[in-house]
Amino acid sequence: MHDGGRTVRSVRSVGTGEPPALSSPSPPSVLSLLRSAFKQITGMPDYARYLEHAYLEHPNCALLSEREFYDQFIAQRYGGGATRCC
Amino acid sequence: MEQGAGAPYIQGMKRLFWIALSLLGALAWGVIALKRGESVSAAWLVLAAVGTYLVAYRFYARFLARKVLGIDPRRATPAERLNNGRDFVPTTKYVLFGHHFAAIAGAGPLVGPVLAAQFGYLPSTLWIVFGVVLGGAVQDFVILFGSMRRNGKSLGQMAKEEIGPVTGMLAMIAILAIMIILLAVLALVVTNALKDSPWGIFSILCTIPIALGMGVWMRVIRPGKTVEATVAGIALLILALVGGRYVAQSAALAPLFTHGGIPIAWGLMLYGFVASVLPVWLLLAPRDYLSTFMKIGTVVLLAIGILIVLPPLRMPALTRFVDGSGPVFAGKLFPFAFITIACGAISGFHALVSSGTTPKMIRREADAPLIGYGGMLMESFVAIMALCAATALDPGVYFSINAPLGALGGTVESAAQAIRQWGFTVTPEQLSALSASVGEASLLGRVGGAPSLAVGMAHIFSGAFGQQLMGLWYHFAIMFEALFILTTLDAGTRVGRFMLQEFLGHLWEPLGRTSWYPSNLLASGLIVVAWGYFLIQGVLDPLGGINSLWPLFGISNQLLAAVALCVGTTIIIKAGKPRYAWVTLAPLAWLLAVTLTAGWQKVFASDPRLGFLAHARDTAAKIAAGALDPAKGARMIFNDRVDAALAGIFMAVVVALLLASIKEWVAVARGRKVPVLKEAPYVETAYA
Numbered sequence: 091m092h093d094g095g096r097t098v099r100s101v102r103s104v105g106t107g108e109p110p111a112l113s114s115p116s117p118p119s120v121l122s123l124l125r126s127a128f129k130q131i132t133g134m135p136d137y138a139r140y141l142e143h144a145y146l147e148h149p150n151c152a153l154l155s156e157r158e159f160y161d162q163f164i165a166q167r168y169g170g171g172a173t174r175c176c
Numbered sequence: 177m178e179q180g181a182g183a184p185y186i187q188g189m190k191r192l193f194w195i196a197l198s199l200l201g202a203l204a205w206g207v208i209a210l211k212r213g214e215s216v217s218a219a220w221l222v223l224a225a226v227g228t229y230l231v232a233y234r235f236y237a238r239f240l241a242r243k244v245l246g247i248d249p250r251r252a253t254p255a256e257r258l259n260n261g262r263d264f265v266p267t268t269k270y271v272l273f274g275h276h277f278a279a280i281a282g283a284g285p286l287v288g289p290v291l292a293a294q295f296g297y298l299p300s301t302l303w304i305v306f307g308v309v310l311g312g313a314v315q316d317f318v319i320l321f322g323s324m325r326r327n328g329k330s331l332g333q334m335a336k337e338e339i340g341p342v343t344g345m346l347a348m349i350a351i352l353a354i355m356i357i358l359l360a361v362l363a364l365v366v367t368n369a370l371k372d373s374p375w376g377i378f379s380i381l382c383t384i385p386i387a388l389g390m391g392v393w394m395r396v397i398r399p400g401k402t403v404e405a406t407v408a409g410i411a412l413l414i415l416a417l418v419g420g421r422y423v424a425q426s427a428a429l430a431p432l433f434t435h436g437g438i439p440i441a442w443g444l445m446l447y448g449f450v451a452s453v454l455p456v457w458l459l460l461a462p463r464d465y466l467s468t469f470m471k472i473g474t475v476v477l478l479a480i481g482i483l484i485v486l487p488p489l490r491m492p493a494l495t496r497f498v499d500g501s502g503p504v505f506a507g508k509l510f511p512f513a514f515i516t517i518a519c520g521a522i523s524g525f526h527a528l529v530s531s532g533t534t535p536k537m538i539r540r541e542a543d544a545p546l547i548g549y550g551g552m553l554m555e556s557f558v559a560i561m562a563l564c565a566a567t568a569l570d571p572g573v574y575f576s577i578n579a580p581l582g583a584l585g586g587t588v589e590s591a592a593q594a595i596r597q598w599g600f601t602v603t604p605e606q607l608s609a610l611s612a613s614v615g616e617a618s619l620l621g622r623v624g625g626a627p628s629l630a631v632g633m634a635h636i637f638s639g640a641f642g643q644q645l646m647g648l649w650y651h652f653a654i655m656f657e658a659l660f661i662l663t664t665l666d667a668g669t670r671v672g673r674f675m676l677q678e679f680l681g682h683l684w685e686p687l688g689r690t691s692w693y694p695s696n697l698l699a700s701g702l703i704v705v706a707w708g709y710f711l712i713q714g715v716l717d718p719l720g721g722i723n724s725l726w727p728l729f730g731i732s733n734q735l736l737a738a739v740a741l742c743v744g745t746t747i748i749i750k751a752g753k754p755r756y757a758w759v760t761l762a763p764l765a766w767l768l769a770v771t772l773t774a775g776w777q778k779v780f781a782s783d784p785r786l787g788f789l790a791h792a793r794d795t796a797a798k799i800a801a802g803a804l805d806p807a808k809g810a811r812m813i814f815n816d817r818v819d820a821a822l823a824g825i826f827m828a829v830v831v832a833l834l835l836a837s838i839k840e841w842v843a844v845a846r847g848r849k850v851p852v853l854k855e856a857p858y859v860e861t862a863y864a
Contacts, residue, residue, distance in 0.1 A: 124401055130267055131274035132468040134402040143261030157399035166263055168456040
């Protein structure tokens with residue numbers, strides 16, 4: 091859902107290991123858009139969006155693996171104040 | 177949006193639409209307010225609410241955005257400027273609307289209206305709809321705006337920077353206090369829903385291993401694959417729900433899962449403690465995903481159900497209990513209807529969310545009204561649906577579930593007798609048939625709102641989707657409520673722990689380290705003991721506990737709303753727009769009137785059902801007369817004094833905070849102080 095409206099295709103194959111090599115963003119499928127919206131609404135980490143951001147903004151920086159990203163996102167989200175109401 | 181539409185024809189059509197909508201809303205209000213004798217359809221409630229929301233959103237939210245706050249579509253938001261692909265992420269506005277709604281909606285808007293239904297449906301409807309339009313949505317929107325302009329700062333930080341350090345400190349104390357009372361009252365709601373219910377306890381217990389499994393899956397086995405884990409988790413939840421029926425019917429298994437209030441309360445405390453010191457990925461995150469999904473799904477399902485069934489409201493518009501003699505909780509319509517329905521009309525807690533994750537995700541400033549104001553309208557609609565579900569029940573049935581056992585007696589015969597004396601008719605057979613139909617031994621005196629809401633929802637769901645499944649729908653509703661209340665126990669204990677560690681760190685530095693395990697254990701333990709104290713007190717209370725705890729929760733929540741409105745007023749005045757300060761001052765004045773009256777009555781009223789101190793005196797007299805065990809009585813007296821002191825502290829904090837804010841406003845208005853807003857500097861947006 092980045093403004094570019096594109097997503098990084100290689101994401102889906104990523105497992106525990108190394109971050110994927112950056113490839114140029116391709117048009118997103120309806121399914122990946124839905125998945126991304128679902129993740130954003132429920133407050134889940136969205137690795138595809140992170141990769142896209144990294145591709146566009148920080149092409150020369152080292153990438154986080156999916157697990158590193160997951161850990162950082164969760165620590166940040168639940169590490170501070172209230173995230174949900176009563 | 178209408179500015180670009182040049183054609184006068186379209187302009188005219190739009191005007192006609194708004195006039196028609198306003199008239200329709202007014203007609204619905206007329207029907208609700210004036211129809212007497214026969215029952216009103218829920219359709220009128222829904223129509224009046226939605227009509228009012230749309231008109232308010234189109235006109236009042238736009239006025240707030242353009243005139244009062246000065247939303248600037250050219251100004252870049254923190255999500256754009258600080259985009260890091262993680263917490264600062266520009267998000268499509270409808271997706272963010274869903275995210276924000278899921279974050280603010282919880283048990284509060286569901287339980288409050290159910291309890292306040294003892295006054296009839298009319299006062300609650302008026303307060304939920306007009307309270308949100310003029311108060312709650314304004315608060316959420318203004319705080320969201322303020323935080324968005326300050327790179328996503330929290331309410332406490334804004335209070336400190338815009339008003340002063342003392343106010344910041346008071347806001348922190350208020351947040352900690354509301355958290356403890358909130359956790360206690362929510363835990364009490366779950367305890368009352370689960371006691372002596374093997375079906376309920378089994379299905380709720382199952383959520384723990386399900387969440388643990390999801391946690392391991394999402395981090396260790398297939399990192400980041402949250403969607404597949406959640407889908408599998410939901411499927412397992414439904415399996416646990418169906419399995420619960422067999423457990424309840426099995427002579428061997430049922431006793432293992434049948435427990436009274438006290439063991440359940442201790443179990444919840446143990447859960448809160450262990451969960452809050454476990455790593456977040458293991459239990460909290462998966463629970464959060466499950467409960468968020470269930471929450472949105474159930475709200476949508478409930479809306480569809482109500483629209484299909486359009487149940488007649490059997491509760492009268494006003495009951496005789498507006499005089500304060502109601503069995504669900506003590507106190508007159510004013511101020512207690514407005515304290516009881518906190519979330520759904522105005523909730524200070526939302527100010528924490530509106531100054532948390534959401535402001536970091538807004539893509540354009542122009543999206544803020546939909547998310548801040550619109551998100552709260554949606555929450556208010558959830559409260560209206562809960563009210564429909566509760567008031568569509570037969571009033572006799574409603575009171576049989578929500579009145580404390582002390583007033584009903586232990587049998588269906590005594591309950592029917594007591595309810596007849598309150599002026600409603602219900603037969604013992606009806607009550608037995610109801611509990612049998614939902615697979616419970618008894619529903620009598622299950623105070624706290626959740627069970628009667630579940631019965632109401634089960635009625636609507638089975639009316640819309642199939643009559644035979646009443647028991648399953650009831651336990652689905654119970655599980656749905658317990659699921660996110662348990663998530664709140666974990667998350668809330670954690671938030672309380674962080675705040676406590678911040679305080680303790682000033683006393684001895686290592687205690688402030690959130691990475692030091694002994695400090696975590698100590699602080700979590702203290703928070704759990706604090707809410708556990710009120711929980712046990714509530715479970716033991718012969719009046720059902722909700723009678724004393726829910727008003728305390730309502731008062732503390734409105735107190736936090738008062739903090740938020742003080743901050744909002746300061747922002748508006750400092751932005752050079754004191755002539756518009758009434759948009760936050762008017763709801764603030766109302767909240768102060770409500771909170772202070774309610775607080776005063778809870779402490780000093782002479783009716784022992786209402787006033788904590790009068791109850792202590794009454795108990796002392798009973799001990800003296802030999803009618804009460806002295807040890808038990810002494811404990812009750814001590815509890816009363818703690819509750820009275822807490823209500824007193826809440827009132828003192830409100831007054832102190834108001835005075836500090838007024839001092840700041842006067843200083844700015846008189847020109848003694850140069851108004852400097854601590855906003856982030858202006859950067860032009862790249863989003864067209």
